[in-house]
Amino acid sequence: MNKIRTATALTTLGLVAAMMAGCASAAANPGDNSAEGDTAPVSELRLGYFANVTHAPALVGLEEGLFADALGDVDVTTQVFNAGPAAIEALSAGAIDATYIGPNPSINTFIQSGGESARIIAGAATGGAALVVREGIDDPADLEGTTIATPQLGNTQDVSARVWLADQGFETDTSGGGDVQITPTENAQTLTLFQDGQLDGAWLPEPWVSRLIVDAGAHVLQDEADLWEDGEFPTTVLLVRKEFLDEHPDVVADLLKGHEAAVQWIADNAAEAPAVINGAIEKETGKPLADAVIQRALEHVSFSVDPHADTFQTLVENGIEAGTQKEGSIEGLFDLRLLNEQLEAAGAEPVSAAGLGED
Numbered sequence: 001m002n003k004i005r006t007a008t009a010l011t012t013l014g015l016v017a018a019m020m021a022g023c024a025s026a027a028a029n030p031g032d033n034s035a036e037g038d039t040a041p042v043s044e045l046r047l048g049y050f051a052n053v054t055h056a057p058a059l060v061g062l063e064e065g066l067f068a069d070a071l072g073d074v075d076v077t078t079q080v081f082n083a084g085p086a087a088i089e090a091l092s093a094g095a096i097d098a099t100y101i102g103p104n105p106s107i108n109t110f111i112q113s114g115g116e117s118a119r120i121i122a123g124a125a126t127g128g129a130a131l132v133v134r135e136g137i138d139d140p141a142d143l144e145g146t147t148i149a150t151p152q153l154g155n156t157q158d159v160s161a162r163v164w165l166a167d168q169g170f171e172t173d174t175s176g177g178g179d180v181q182i183t184p185t186e187n188a189q190t191l192t193l194f195q196d197g198q199l200d201g202a203w204l205p206e207p208w209v210s211r212l213i214v215d216a217g218a219h220v221l222q223d224e225a226d227l228w229e230d231g232e233f234p235t236t237v238l239l240v241r242k243e244f245l246d247e248h249p250d251v252v253a254d255l256l257k258g259h260e261a262a263v264q265w266i267a268d269n270a271a272e273a274p275a276v277i278n279g280a281i282e283k284e285t286g287k288p289l290a291d292a293v294i295q296r297a298l299e300h301v302s303f304s305v306d307p308h309a310d311t312f313q314t315l316v317e318n319g320i321e322a323g324t325q326k327e328g329s330i331e332g333l334f335d336l337r338l339l340n341e342q343l344e345a346a347g348a349e350p351v352s353a354a355g356l357g358e359d
Helices: 015-022 024-028 053-063 066-071 084-092 103-112 156-167 187-195 208-216 242-247 249-268 273-285 291-299 309-322 337-345
Strands: 044-050 075-081 098-101 118-127 129-133 147-150 181-184 201-205 219-223 234-241 301-303
Touching: 044 053, 044 084, 044 249, 053 066, 053 098, 053 118, 053 234, 053 249, 053 273, 053 291, 053 301, 066 075, 066 249, 075 084, 084 098, 084 103, 098 103, 103 118, 103 156, 103 234, 103 309, 118 242, 118 249, 118 337, 129 156, 129 208, 147 156, 147 187, 156 181, 156 201, 156 309, 187 201, 187 208, 201 208, 208 219, 208 291, 234 242, 234 249, 234 309, 242 249, 249 301, 249 337, 273 291, 291 301
Parallel strands: 044 075, 044 098, 147 181, 147 201
Antiparallel strands: 098 234, 118 234, 118 301, 129 201, 129 219
């Protein structure tokens, strides 16, 4: 039977019902220090996400109508991305208002904009990333002279790969040189290239880890969970454009209600969730995942609204070491006030910004 791991922050019975019924007033006033919302109504929220298992709350929220229920008269329009830097480009250009995304691109846009671009308002997923390799590579030393893929230069898995390889004594660079060549590649193409023998491995999120294992005969050389305390590291967060948050905190609060409802739905519907998530992936990619792939993928991902803010300073240091981001402060990256007001109203424990913003 498929096993879906969900953090306890959203396992309180009746949580979603309490949020939906009891938080209308909180939405209009997110906190004493928050900016006052613009009185002009907004009719649309433009949401980005990836067709990945690590973005399952987005997939479920859309498939089950949970965002539509929470947002009411505000329409949700969507845009699907392959990796974080492309989503950040759209967010920075004002083409989307919020996106599910990895932590490293979130850090990058915050630092590069001097803290003016966006805020993380919730976590979504932890775990679900690994380095998978071809037959014959059984030890890190076997990687010398090989070529591995990552989803995009500077995305969360790309940074993880570069830092881990450096820890193994390998040199890499952002132009594809070094002891191990890193080739940023779109995930579907990575699968094809690996099957054709043109790649030796890849550091990927789910379900692509499981696809390479089940569909292409790869095996795990390094599970990223083994590199973090308690195996918990943020894979996906919910990021909102700062201007949109400042002007429409009520709409952002409703988005959070839909997001929390989606996380709770996954926890409450473990038997049904794989089919719903797989159906959403099929809509975006044109092909469903094999049952073995979706089951394995979900066993390696946990879903929670906690963004694990305490890991983000380490992520900053990793990005700098990888050469994919600038140095800078991430103080203020998180605004968890709306989330915590809703959690507290539902009788759940608040989550921490770890001194890196408002909570």
